[in-house]
Amino acid sequence: MTRQAPLIAELVNLATTRSRGGGSVKPLSGEDLATAFAAQFGDRTSAALRAVPDAGERLAELATELRHALLAERPADQAARINAMIRKYGAQPYLVEDVGQPFHLHFHGSFGTQVEALGGEFATALALIVDGYGPDRFGICEAHQCEAVYIDLTRNASRRYCSTACTARAKTAAYRSRRQS
Ligand SMILES: [Zn+2]
Numbered sequence: 001m002t003r004q005a006p007l008i009a010e011l012v013n014l015a016t017t018r019s020r021g022g023g024s025v026k027p028l029s030g031e032d033l034a035t036a037f038a039a040q041f042g043d044r045t046s047a048a049l050r051a052v053p054d055a056g057e058r059l060a061e062l063a064t065e066l067r068h069a070l071l072a073e074r075p076a077d078q079a080a081r082i083n084a085m086i087r088k089y090g091a092q093p094y095l096v097e098d099v100g101q102p103f104h105l106h107f108h109g110s111f112g113t114q115v116e117a118l119g120g121e122f123a124t125a126l127a128l129i130v131d132g133y134g135p136d137r138f139g140i141c142e143a144h145q146c147e148a149v150y151i152d153l154t155r156n157a158s159r160r161y162c163s164t165a166c167t168a169r170a171k172t173a174a175y176r177s178r179r180q181s
Contacts, residue, residue: 004125004153009162011037013148015063021165022145030056033063048114058115062122063136069126070138070149078135082126091120128138129153143170 013020014028014036028036034055038046049055065085072078089109096106109120129137129151137152141162148162161167 002125002129002153004121005129005153007040007118008070008122008125009149009151010040010160011059011063012067012070013162015060016067017148019145020141021150021163022169024145028056031176033059049118052113052115055113055115058110058113062115062119065119066122066126067149069123070151071140075130079130082123082130085119085123086127089116089119089123089158091124096110100177133157141166143167144173 015033016027024090033052034052037059037181038049038055040046041049042165045108052058053112064082067150069078069081071087072081078121090111091107092110093105093107097103107121107124109116109118133153136159138153139150141148141150142160143162143166146162148166150159152159161170
């Protein structure tokens with residue numbers, strides 16, 4: 001399920017983040033959100049996502065739920081929010097064989113559109129991350145002018161930045177401030 005982690009962070013960031021990578025950004029909604037998020041997927045899923053009526057509104061709602069789950073302050077609150085999403089989207093485990101791949105487990109939502117299917121996948125992914133890594137693996141980028149969320153799947157919980165670009169920016173800033181002092 002760790003393959004879902006970057007997609008979860010990207011959806012939350014596209015829909016809710018106001019500064020990213022050193023500059024301010026406008027949270028996306030409606031058609032813009034649907035188009036930008038659909039671009040994360042291959043042709044088939046992308047087309048299915050864009051074909052959903054009100055895809056942007058549904059994605060924005062899912063992004064808000066994910067953000068609240070990621071950034072919940074207490075583990076009990078976080079667990080309750082994730083459990084509520086699993087129920088809401090009717091996440092169901094089943095084995096799927098994609099072309100050229102061995103059977104692997106999906107947790108698509110069992111009712112609704114492609115957005116609800118992803119809701120089931122994402123809610124289950126968060127549950128498995130909490131189960132496997134603990135409740136503290138979700139954070140906000142520490143680089144200057146960036147509020148993007150990230151999911152930390154490193155072995156030693158060492159992640160502090162949303163992207164390699166922000167890691168590089170933060171390193172450069174630290175180097176400059178050392179040289180000036
Ligand atoms: Zn960042």
